[in-house]
Amino acid sequence: xxxxxxxxxxxxxxxxxxxxxxxxxxxxxxxxxxxxxxxxxxxxxxxxxxxxxxxxxxxxxxxxxxxxxxxxxxxxxxxxxxxxxxxxxxxxxxxxxxxxxxxxxxxxxxxxxxxxxxxxxxxxxxxxxxxxxxxxxxxxxxxxxxxxxxxxxxxxxxxxxxxxxxxxxxxxxxxxxxxxxxxxxxxxxxxxxxxxxxxxxxxxxxxxxxxxxxxxxxxxxxxxxxxxxxxxxxxxxxxxxxxxxxxxxxxxxxxxxxxxxxxxxxxxxxxxxxxxxxxxxxxxxxxxxxxxxxxxxxxxxxxxxxxxxxxxxxxxxxxxxxxxxxxxxxxxxxxxxxxxxxxxxxxxxxxxxxxxxxxxxxxxxxxxxxxxxxxxxxxxxxxxxx
Amino acid sequence: xxxxxxxxxxxxxxxxxxxxxxxxxxxxxxxxxxxxxxxxxxxxxxxxxxxxxxxxxxxxxxxxxxxxxxxxxxxxxxxxxxxxxxxxxxxxxxxxxxxxxxxxxxxxxxxxxxxxxxxxxxxxxxxxxxxxxxxxxxxxxxxxxxxxxxxxxxxxxxxxxxxxxxxxxxxxxxxxxxxxxxxxxxxxxxxxxxxxxxxxxxxxxxxxxxxxxxxxxxxxxxxxxxxxxxxxxxxxxxxxxxxxxxxxxxxxxxxxxxxxxxxxxxxxxxxxxxxxxxxxxxxxxxxxxxxxxxxxxxx
Amino acid sequence: xxxxxxxxxxxxxxxxxxxxxxxxxxxxxxxxxxxxxxxxxxxxxxxxxxxxxxxxxxxxxxxxxxxxxxxxxxxxxxxxxxxxxxxxxxxxxx
Numbered sequence: 001x002x003x004x005x006x007x008x009x010x011x012x013x014x015x016x017x018x019x020x021x022x023x024x025x026x027x028x029x030x031x032x033x034x035x036x037x038x039x040x041x042x043x044x045x046x047x048x049x050x051x052x053x054x055x056x057x058x059x060x061x062x063x064x065x066x067x068x069x070x071x072x073x074x075x076x077x078x079x080x081x082x083x084x085x086x087x088x089x090x091x092x093x094x095x096x097x098x099x100x101x102x103x104x105x106x107x108x109x110x111x112x113x114x115x116x117x118x119x120x121x122x123x124x125x126x127x128x129x130x131x132x133x134x135x136x137x138x139x140x141x142x143x144x145x146x147x148x149x150x151x152x153x154x155x156x157x158x159x160x161x162x163x164x165x166x167x168x169x170x171x172x173x174x175x176x177x178x179x180x181x182x183x184x185x186x187x188x189x190x191x192x193x194x195x196x197x198x199x200x201x202x203x204x205x206x207x208x209x210x211x212x213x214x215x216x217x218x219x220x221x222x223x224x225x226x227x228x229x230x231x232x233x234x235x236x237x238x239x240x241x242x243x244x245x246x247x248x249x250x251x252x253x254x255x256x257x258x259x260x261x262x263x264x265x266x267x268x269x270x271x272x273x274x275x276x277x278x279x280x281x282x283x284x285x286x287x288x289x290x291x292x293x294x295x296x297x298x299x300x301x302x303x304x305x306x307x308x309x310x311x312x313x314x315x316x317x318x319x320x321x322x323x324x325x326x327x328x329x330x331x332x333x334x335x336x337x338x339x340x341x342x343x344x345x346x347x348x349x350x351x352x353x354x355x356x357x358x359x360x361x362x363x364x365x366x367x368x369x370x371x372x373x374x375x376x377x378x379x380x381x382x383x384x385x386x
Numbered sequence: 387x388x389x390x391x392x393x394x395x396x397x398x399x400x401x402x403x404x405x406x407x408x409x410x411x412x413x414x415x416x417x418x419x420x421x422x423x424x425x426x427x428x429x430x431x432x433x434x435x436x437x438x439x440x441x442x443x444x445x446x447x448x449x450x451x452x453x454x455x456x457x458x459x460x461x462x463x464x465x466x467x468x469x470x471x472x473x474x475x476x477x478x479x480x481x482x483x484x485x486x487x488x489x490x491x492x493x494x495x496x497x498x499x500x501x502x503x504x505x506x507x508x509x510x511x512x513x514x515x516x517x518x519x520x521x522x523x524x525x526x527x528x529x530x531x532x533x534x535x536x537x538x539x540x541x542x543x544x545x546x547x548x549x550x551x552x553x554x555x556x557x558x559x560x561x562x563x564x565x566x567x568x569x570x571x572x573x574x575x576x577x578x579x580x581x582x583x584x585x586x587x588x589x590x591x592x593x594x595x596x597x598x599x600x601x602x603x604x605x606x607x608x609x610x611x612x613x614x615x616x617x618x619x620x621x622x623x624x625x626x627x628x629x630x631x632x633x634x635x636x637x638x639x640x641x642x643x644x645x646x647x648x649x650x651x652x653x654x655x656x657x658x659x660x661x662x663x664x665x666x667x668x669x670x671x672x673x674x675x676x677x678x679x680x681x682x683x684x685x
Numbered sequence: 686x687x688x689x690x691x692x693x694x695x696x697x698x699x700x701x702x703x704x705x706x707x708x709x710x711x712x713x714x715x716x717x718x719x720x721x722x723x724x725x726x727x728x729x730x731x732x733x734x735x736x737x738x739x740x741x742x743x744x745x746x747x748x749x750x751x752x753x754x755x756x757x758x759x760x761x762x763x764x765x766x767x768x769x770x771x772x773x774x775x776x777x778x779x
Contacts, residue, residue: 032484034476053667054674058483060659062476063509070473071480074449077467078484100470228465228481229488231444235411235460237468246414247460247468404700404750404759415756421707421732426754434751576715578751617710 003027003160003196006055013188017181018043020152020188021111022051024159025083027190029198030109031057032080034071036064038090039123040179041113045085065090069097073106077236079227081163081201085111089120091130092137098172099138100238102261105170105214105223107201109162110134114178114342116368126179127368128291129343134174135320141258143265145272146174146320148290152186158317164199165272169264170222176319178342180292180371201225208232213245214257221264265321273326274317279305283312285384286330287338288351290316292371297340300377309385319347327354336384340364340377360384409433409443411463418457422616424575424601425455425522429462431578432493432520435585446489446589449478451503454528454603455495455521472502475510478517486516486660486679489589496523496537500556504536511565511594516658518588518595521558524603532606539642542611557639558598563652568593570635570652574600574623577648584650593658600646613643695720697745697762699737706757708732712749718742721749 007026015023022044025033031052035045049059057080062068065086072082086094091112101108114130116122134146145165147158159175166173204211204224213234214223226232239247240254265272278301280286285304289297294315304311314330316323327337327350336359339348348363355361364380366372410433419425436443443464450459452471459466465488469477474492482490492499499507499521510517526544527533534544537558538551547553562570569588573581581599588595602608602619613619623646630638631649638647657665664677699712699721706728712735713721720742723733735758737743743760750759 032480034480034483053671056676056678058663058678060479060483062479063505066473067476067479067506067509070469071476071483074467074477074480074482075484076480077465078481078488080484082480096470097473227485228447228467229445229485233444233463233465235466235468237460238470239468246411404702404756406750406756406759410756416705416707417755419754422709422711423754426756427711427752430751430753430756575752578748582751615709617714620711621714 001198001200003193003198004029005193007031008190008193008196010190010192013190014185015152015188016043016183016185017149017152017155017177018113018183019047021155021159021175021177021182022047023188023190024156025109025163026051026055027156027193027196028160028163029081030083030163031055032072032075032082033085034060034062034068034075035085036062036068036090038065038087040115040182041085041087041111043182044111044113065093066097069094070100072108073097073101073104076106076108077228081107081167083109083111085113087113087115088117088130091133095133095138098134098144099140099142101172102138102142102144103238104236105261106172107166107170108172109159109166109175110172111175111177113182114176122369124179125369126292126371127342128176128178128293129346129368131176131319131341131343131346134176141262143262144172144174144320145169145265145318146176147274147317148176148319149181150291150294150315151181152184152188155181156188156190160196160198164197167199167201168222169268170202170225171265174320176291178292212243214241215243216260221260221267269321270325272318272321273323275323275326276313276315276317278313280312280314280330282310282333284310284335285338285381286312286314286334287340287377287381288314288316288327288347289340290319290347291342293340293342296372296374297377299374300381303374303378304381304385307382309381311381311385316347322347322350322354324354327351331355331359334359336360336362338362338364338377338380338384340366340372340380342366342368342371405437406430406433409436409463410461414461417461419454420605422602422604423454424524424599424616424620425458427575427578428520428522428581428599428601429458431582432585434582435589438582438586439589441489441589445487446491447481448491448493449474449481450492451494451498452529453495453498454524455493456498456529458493472498473506474498475503475506475517475519479510479515482515482517483660490517491589492517492519494521495528496521496525496558497527497535500558500561501536507561508565511562511567511596513659514566514568514593514656514662516592516594516660518597520585520597520599522599522601523558524601524607526603526607528603528606532603532610539640541642542607555640557635559596559638559651560635562596563635566594566656567596567652568654568656569595569650571650572598572600572638573648574620574627574646575602576620576623576627580648593656693763694741695743695745696764697743697760698740699735699743699749699758699760701735701758703728703734703757704730705755706732706734707755708734709754711752711754712758715752716749717746718744
């Protein structure tokens, strides 16, 4: 399906990542947002509030992040595509509703413009320290998808991709921005509506009497959806539920449901690999990076190459699910991985897990507040290449 | 006795159906509520109110939080949403704004709506969000085993107030009134006809509407405080209730086993959130703005 | 239905799904004409359920139905029941 032209601001713009992200959401068909202001994400909802009256839709500022993150899910069950926008402390408050969206299979896009933490931390300064929180922060076992843009253009492009994936898999999809990407102003090109592919919700074609809210097949683990008001009399609950959506709290139902919720992502992990690789073939050292850190890493890699080192760059566009097989394949030929990130060592754990001790994995941590010095990354590349 | 029993068995198989059954997900009955719990009675009244309201039931959605009353959504044969603890109102807000054609009802308990969910109640009322909130008030946390609630009167013992509660409770209609609700009433599960009528009236009204339903929790409140069974509490409601329509809500707080003022206290008109938004944007933006309402486009 | 003819003493009657009754006694205590009593028997879950012991007093007002938290009982007037029967009556095969 092509994008609805009403939401597409076709043209070349000079805007920051937050504004570009909002335009991405509008282009993807988002017409309902319940928000709550928090630095450095606020500009996204501010722009949405300003744009939506003329595009046609609703913005409401809720009383807190708990309300915002569940009100959007009410919007989904009324038929809308929605986005949830926040940063560190707000994200912590939203964790229960992340679990609710996973459990009830409510398609939704969650934007986290990361700032330094823990707690109130560094409201106006960057970090990439929520990468594990989104994966593990809500209780119980669940799977999500997460994308990481490194420029305003990618905030636009990946926002659309995030919406499309959330509809395809019926799960929360995160756009993991950070303060620098959010506030960095660059050229953003917005294509014509007919150049933008958007994924329609997986509406059921069944009649109410034949429809079961969470019925799936072994081939397709994503159930078909309906919306309130169409006569399906659906029941949606955060309790463990059977195919009809009715609470059923026993061991077999739990096993079946939780396994399916994980498998619908895990079994498609290969399809969900999205990386940018530069010079990885024949490299001795590969730098694994994501988001804003990838731009700093690029500078370090160029210097290292100028010194004659064989260095590759693997940039994660989709961070979750983590591309385990790809890392394992690369581990067969490289001496070491170097993982710079604006946290004290989060995604590096995934790289280590994947290579199972076969090659060296060097973490380049940073507590946040600014980006790495390229020299810091360079030092570790040189160390790794030895 | 046995002759009459046989007769009833014979009749029940073939003749009339209980008029509330079509409103229930019958494959989920019997429900989990204890013998003597009044939540089922309130649901019974709600089903009658749905019949009398004349509403298209496909356009009525029910949203519950967590707790004993929170299970209501799961038993009603409507589009029904059993959400997280305390968050039924913001979910309902999203559902209503997502599709203004829906008549959205929040059906939940006192702990869910006024302790963990208190903030949402105040703001939805302030905004005059177009939803009906039905609060079954049993003065305790039932699902978790009888802990003190924001509605527990001073005096009775609760598991987390083992020597008796010393905190002051909320006066729920007063809160709803002060925050701007367009309709506020309180009934007990003894007042079944009045309650069903109030629910019908509220279903057909616009704005943020609130009904408090006093209901016994025999297992964890009444028996623990030697107040007898569910039916004994309902008898106490019968004997101690005074109907005062239009009473000033500040005067109707509930004490421990004292007088209960019931009735309709507030019934007024106020523009809903969505009406205000549409009016405002129409004035400011003129032709550039098309009033919002109905289903999402292209769906 | 000769048993029915002999017990058609009041204006109405009640219908009980005794297996979903939890014996709360709302219907018995709040019946305006005190026509109901607890059964001597137990249902499968071990509860006594209501029986119409004074059928002559039942008006079919359905207040029991409105009170019932378990959707286990409701009342109807014979007049309404007869109308319903006439509407749904199927011709008897010769």
